[in-house]
Amino acid sequence: MAKPKVAIIGPGCVGQTMGKLLRAKGFTISAVAGRSRKSAKHGLNFIGGNGKAALKPASAARGADIILLTTSDKAIKPVCEELAAAKAIKGGAVVIHCSGAHGPELLDAARERKAFVAALHPIQSFPSPDQAVKRMKGVYFTFDGDAEARPVTAKIVKALGGHLVKVSPTNRALYHGALCVLSNYLVSIADLGQQLLSLSGMGEDEAAKAAMPLVEGTIANLKSVGSPQALTGPIARGDGLTIENHMKALDALPGAMKKLYCELGLYTVDVGVRKGTLSPADARKIVRTLTRP
Numbered sequence: 424m425a426k427p428k429v430a431i432i433g434p435g436c437v438g439q440t441m442g443k444l445l446r447a448k449g450f451t452i453s454a455v456a457g458r459s460r461k462s463a464k465h466g467l468n469f470i471g472g473n474g475k476a477a478l479k480p481a482s483a484a485r486g487a488d489i490i491l492l493t494t495s496d497k498a499i500k501p502v503c504e505e506l507a508a509a510k511a512i513k514g515g516a517v518v519i520h521c522s523g524a525h526g527p528e529l530l531d532a533a534r535e536r537k538a539f540v541a542a543l544h545p546i547q548s549f550p551s552p553d554q555a556v557k558r559m560k561g562v563y564f565t566f567d568g569d570a571e572a573r574p575v576t577a578k579i580v581k582a583l584g585g586h587l588v589k590v591s592p593t594n595r596a597l598y599h600g601a602l603c604v605l606s607n608y609l610v611s612i613a614d615l616g617q618q619l620l621s622l623s624g625m626g627e628d629e630a631a632k633a634a635m636p637l638v639e640g641t642i643a644n645l646k647s648v649g650s651p652q653a654l655t656g657p658i659a660r661g662d663g664l665t666i667e668n669h670m671k672a673l674d675a676l677p678g679a680m681k682k683l684y685c686e687l688g689l690y691t692v693d694v695g696v697r698k699g700t701l702s703p704a705d706a707r708k709i710v711r712t713l714t715r716p
């Protein structure tokens with residue numbers, strides 16, 4: 424496939440980001456479709472080039488070598504079935520969705536049209552296309568699908584500056600759960616930390632700003648030495664008295680905050696022991712403090 428024609432169905436954050444970057448690397452974005460011509464035009468505007476803003480997904484997909492189904496997860500299967508029913512998927516085409524929660528089975532209707540299918544999931548958060556285009560380099564993509572689809576997906580990932588790895592179909596839910604912890608729960612932990620800072624007397628804005636150098640510094644440590652070595656603070660040092668004082672201060676706050684502090688503290692005890700700076704005896708004392716009713 425010299426210059427494959429790519430149709431993008433679902434011109435949201437992921438569709439626009441991948442479309443713009445692939446076009447910059449010489450892929451032809453032949454057509455874009457969303458739920459309305461307006462959204463297709465909007466997406467195409469961001470992607471650039473001379474593609475068509477199609478009224479219907481089937482009209483965008485017809486004749487394409489690669490169909491990127493970057494709709495919301497729940498629309499992937501019905502839209503793929505719609506394309507297959509309209510005979511808009513040509514034999515030998517590669518049909519790809521980008522959901523991390525689902526495997527290539529959502530695209531079975533395309534297989535029946537003799538296309539090859541893949542679930543190609545970028546391990547990155549896409550808050551907006553403007554931000555995401557700057558953050559694609561070095562991203563890991565997981566692949567699951569037909570062997571025949573792999574060379575095309577590898578070409579896409581290479582063009583995006585990423586790395587391609589395989590995900591086991593049987594462990595997909597665990598894989599997606601792990602990403603949920605790394606991205607979504609990280610936001611929740613930052614939110615809890617900022618709320619506690621506010622409750623300690625800082626203004627909300629000030630708390631959010633003060634938190635960022637600490638969060639960035641911790642991420643930089645994770646990047647340079649990884650976990651468990653990046654762990655610092657009272658648990659890593661075995662300073663049980665400080666944890667006792669935290670617990671007393673948290674007593675006055677909503678129970679959910681203390682509960683989460685304790686759960687994360689217990690997990691952190693395990694990280695501290697693995698780091699080698701928290702002795703088993705100090706670990707046991709801290710566990711007693713964190714589990715006291």
Ligand SMILES: NC(=O)c1ccc[n+]([C@@H]2O[C@H](COP(=O)([O-])OP(=O)(O)OC[C@H]3O[C@@H](n4cnc5c(N)ncnc54)[C@H](OP(=O)(O)O)[C@@H]3O)[C@@H](O)[C@H]2O)c1
Pocket residue numbers: 432433434435436437438456457458459462463480493494495496498502520521522523524544545546547548549550
């Ligand atoms: N966002 C992330 O951080 C992220 C990260 C990795 C993977 N993903 C995956 O990437 C895929 C796309 O996510 P996203 O964040 O880009 O979603 P999004 O911003 O909500 O965009 C979804 C797009 O799908 C279109 N769409 C929805 N239903 C459709 C239908 N029936 N027919 C045609 N188009 C339809 C929407 O059209 P309109 O524009 O007309 O509304 C919209 O353009 C999902 O599978 C998601 O799980 C997302």
